[in-house]
Amino acid sequence: MGRPREFDEGRAVEAASRVFWSKGYEATSTQDLCDATGLGRSSIYNTFTSKHHLFLRALTHYADTMTDRQARLLGEGGGSALERIRALLALIVRSEMETRDGGVSVGCFVVNTLTALAARDAGAAEVLDRDLRRRLALLRAVVEDGKRDGSITSSGDAEGLAWYLVAVVSGMRVAAQAGAGRAELDRIAAAGVDSLSR
Secondary structure (H helix, E strand, O other): OOOOOOOOHHHHHHHHHHHHHHHOOOOOOHHHHHHHHOOOHHHHHHHHOOHHHHHHHHHHHHHHHHHHHHHHHHHOOOOOHHHHHHHHHHHHHHHHHHOEEOOEEOOOHHHHHHHHOHHHOHHHHHHHHHHHHHHHHHHHHHHHHHHHHOOOOOOOOHHHHHHHHHHHHHHHHHHHHOOOOHHHHHHHHHHHHHHHOO
């Protein structure tokens, strides 16, 4: 029987997630991962097999954590569906303000990976597609709630409006990376909410 691991694998994945998120897959070195996790090279490779496997674990961890957070917010019983969507977009604004570096947001690990890597990395594309399907299902359900409770009056169907909300959230994240501040992001969020009640 091998020696038990002397570190928390989950914490190592979380630490690696922060490095990959801020630097991107290609710019992250093994030494960066060692520094972030406190592990030696041999421990990283013995546990995670490769930098790429650790990256996929980190991306999955980040996507699941963020989508779980959004699911809890959208599933809360208080308020109309439109109010829950407004709260979701306010959460996106806050998170972009909290992840600024030198006045510019570091963005979303999911969006960053989608634009930089997914087209040529089947593993990353699979993680992102699974997360997208989950977020679409959550948004479709809240839009359907809004149509029932009367807070969403747009003539668009639930599927199309769910995709629209994914685009609004992704657009807000990219705008933040381009230097948009809180006031600009608040205006995008307000326009997104207004369009659902017209």
